Amino acid sequence: xxxxxxxxxxxxxxxxxxxxxxxxxxxxxxxxxxxxxxxxxxxxxxxxxxxxxxxxxxxxxxxxxxxxxxxxxxxxxxxxxxxxxxxxxxxxxxxxxxxxxxxxxxxxxxxxxxxxxxxxxxxxxxxxxxxxxxxxxxxxxxxxxxxxxxxxxxxxxxxxxxxxxxxxxxxxxxxxxxxxxxxxxxxxxxxxxxxxxxxxxxxxxxxxxxxxxxxxxxxxxxxxxxxxxxxxxxxxxxxxxxxxxxxxxxxxxxxxxxxxxxxxxxxxxxxxxxxxxxxxxxxxxxxxxxxxxxxxxxxxxxxxxxxxxxxxxxxxxxxxxxxxxxxxxxxxxxxxxxxxxxxxxxxxxxxxxxxxxxxxxxxxxxxxxxxxxxxxxxxxxxxxx
Numbered sequence: 001x002x003x004x005x006x007x008x009x010x011x012x013x014x015x016x017x018x019x020x021x022x023x024x025x026x027x028x029x030x031x032x033x034x035x036x037x038x039x040x041x042x043x044x045x046x047x048x049x050x051x052x053x054x055x056x057x058x059x060x061x062x063x064x065x066x067x068x069x070x071x072x073x074x075x076x077x078x079x080x081x082x083x084x085x086x087x088x089x090x091x092x093x094x095x096x097x098x099x100x101x102x103x104x105x106x107x108x109x110x111x112x113x114x115x116x117x118x119x120x121x122x123x124x125x126x127x128x129x130x131x132x133x134x135x136x137x138x139x140x141x142x143x144x145x146x147x148x149x150x151x152x153x154x155x156x157x158x159x160x161x162x163x164x165x166x167x168x169x170x171x172x173x174x175x176x177x178x179x180x181x182x183x184x185x186x187x188x189x190x191x192x193x194x195x196x197x198x199x200x201x202x203x204x205x206x207x208x209x210x211x212x213x214x215x216x217x218x219x220x221x222x223x224x225x226x227x228x229x230x231x232x233x234x235x236x237x238x239x240x241x242x243x244x245x246x247x248x249x250x251x252x253x254x255x256x257x258x259x260x261x262x263x264x265x266x267x268x269x270x271x272x273x274x275x276x277x278x279x280x281x282x283x284x285x286x287x288x289x290x291x292x293x294x295x296x297x298x299x300x301x302x303x304x305x306x307x308x309x310x311x312x313x314x315x316x317x318x319x320x321x322x323x324x325x326x327x328x329x330x331x332x333x334x335x336x337x338x339x340x341x342x343x344x345x346x347x348x349x350x351x352x353x354x355x356x357x358x359x360x361x362x363x364x365x366x367x368x369x370x371x372x373x374x375x376x377x378x379x380x381x382x383x384x385x
Contacts, residue, residue, distance in 0.1 A: 031073065041069045051085070059092070067101070084109065095127075102130040126238070128286055141330055167202045172318065190344050194337070196323040197302030200366070205316045207366040209306065209358055210324050214267045216275035216300040217259035218283070219251070220293045228254040231287055243378035246282055256290065258283045264371040267300030275300060303327045307361050313340045314356040320344055 033039055035057045037048060043066030047058045057068055084092050093108030105126045115121035151161055162183065169180040170191060179186045193203050197212040223231065232238065232250050239247035246260040260282060262275035276298035284291045306312060306324035313322035313336040320343070322336045336353060343349045364370075 033070065033073075035068075039071055041071055043067050067095070069098075103128055143330055146330060170202055170319065177319075190320060192320040192322070192340060192344065194322055194333070196325060196329065196333070197304040199304065199323065203319065203321075204366070205319075205360070206321055206323070208360040208364055209312075209316075210304040211306070211361070211364070211368050211371070212266060212302040213261065213305055213368075213371070214263045214265055214271060214275070214300050215259065215303050215327065216262045216267065216272060216279060216298065217257055218276050218279045218295050219297040220256045220258070220283075220290065221296050223250075223254045223256060223290075223293065225254070227290070227293075228256075230289065231256060240286075242382045244375075244382055246279075246286060248283075248286075255296070256283070256287070256293075258286075263300070264368075264375050266302060272298055272300045303329065307359075311336060311353055312355045312358050313351075314354045314358060316356070316358060 035048060035055050040057065042048075042057065043064065045060050045062050045064070045066045046068055049056055049058045051058070059066055059068065080094060082094070093106045095104040095106050098104035105124070107122075107124055110121050110123060112121050155161060162181075166182045167179055168182065170193075171178050171180075176187045176189055177191045179188060179191065193199070193206055195203070195206075196210065199207050199210045199212070201207060228235075228250055232248075235250050237247075237249040239245050244261050246258065248256060248258045250256055258279055260279055262278035262282075263271045265271045267275075276295060279298075280295055303326065304324050305326050309326045311322070311324045311326065311328075311332050313320075315321070320340055322333065322340045325332045339349050339351060339354070343354075
């Protein structure tokens with residue numbers, strides 16, 4: 001390679017059951033590095049083998065995630081050419097910007113038969129302190145702006161939106177529905193319940209099927225340009241692979257938004273303060289260089305989970321519904337919202353997420369008594385994994 005930087009190292013990491021790497025073939029000025037034990041530090045379980053007539057290293061899929069680290073030279077700008085053969089799974093990865101075995105960046109392959117039309121065949125993900133911060137596309141959607149845009153669109157179409165009004169009862173004494181609210185009654189030919197994580201006793205059937213779970217976010221003080229570039233160099237939106245996951249991004253004014261399932265309880269002033277302390281500790285673990293940065297804002301809201309963690313739409317007790325998005329509501333509520341609207345308009349809709357026989361959760365009537373047990377279970381799973 002034209003330039004060697006001793007601060008960087010290459011990491012070859014197996015996600016497949018087994019794969020072989022053949023020696024690279026480069027241009028005249030390239031460094032050809034053979035796959036021999038004297039050039040690589042090989043984790044336990046990796047073997048130097050002959051594969052298709054060339055010397056290669058074979059990396060099995062093991063819980064220890066064995067890797068092969070190049071000794072000595074490393075690369076900055078340039079090209080790495082390597083022949084890879086994976087048997088199954090995610091495929092192999094090349095690691096770079098490697099600080100140590102637990103902190104580096106990955107460029108990996110996900111073999112698919114239609115890679116020409118699928119951008120996820122080649123993926124990038126950073127690893128920080130052993131946590132995979134998987135990220136496919138560097139894009140995001142601000143929920144508040146999206147909701148404001150939708151509201152503006154429907155108002156322009158002639159729809160009336162009533163804010164700050166609670167529904168206390170829904171009944172159908174005759175041909176039409178009567179929706180009792182804190183501001184009076186409304187009659188309607190059809191009712192769509194789209195309350196998701198805020199479903200209450202006004203719709204008891206749906207309340208027995210949706211579990212509200214708190215989700216919380218903190219925001220740091222504005223970071224310097226250098227700090228923001230070091231935290232997320234390309235302003236990617238990231239989340240990790242834990243069950244108690246963290247998700248984070250930079251704002252336009254260079255604050256780091258850092259969120260997660262820090263508290264299962266419904267958000268209020270006390271739970272938000274507790275969640276903010278938990279998230280602050282998590283932020284410092286993931287980004288120790290930000291330990292001295294202050295937290296300017298903290299807030300929370302409910303998401304809704306179903307028993308099998310799949311959203312649903314359909315009809316219960318003659319009322320249309322859609323919800324249970326399990327933290328993916330921006331995309332799935334838009335999608336199911338369109339489908340349920342078409343069904344209300346009379347179009348027959350066949351879809352695997354439409355479920356008019358959506359079963360209630362046993363021994364559950366809306367107060368999620370089991371969440372502490374669920375939280376303990378997933379914390380143990382995170383610790384084991």
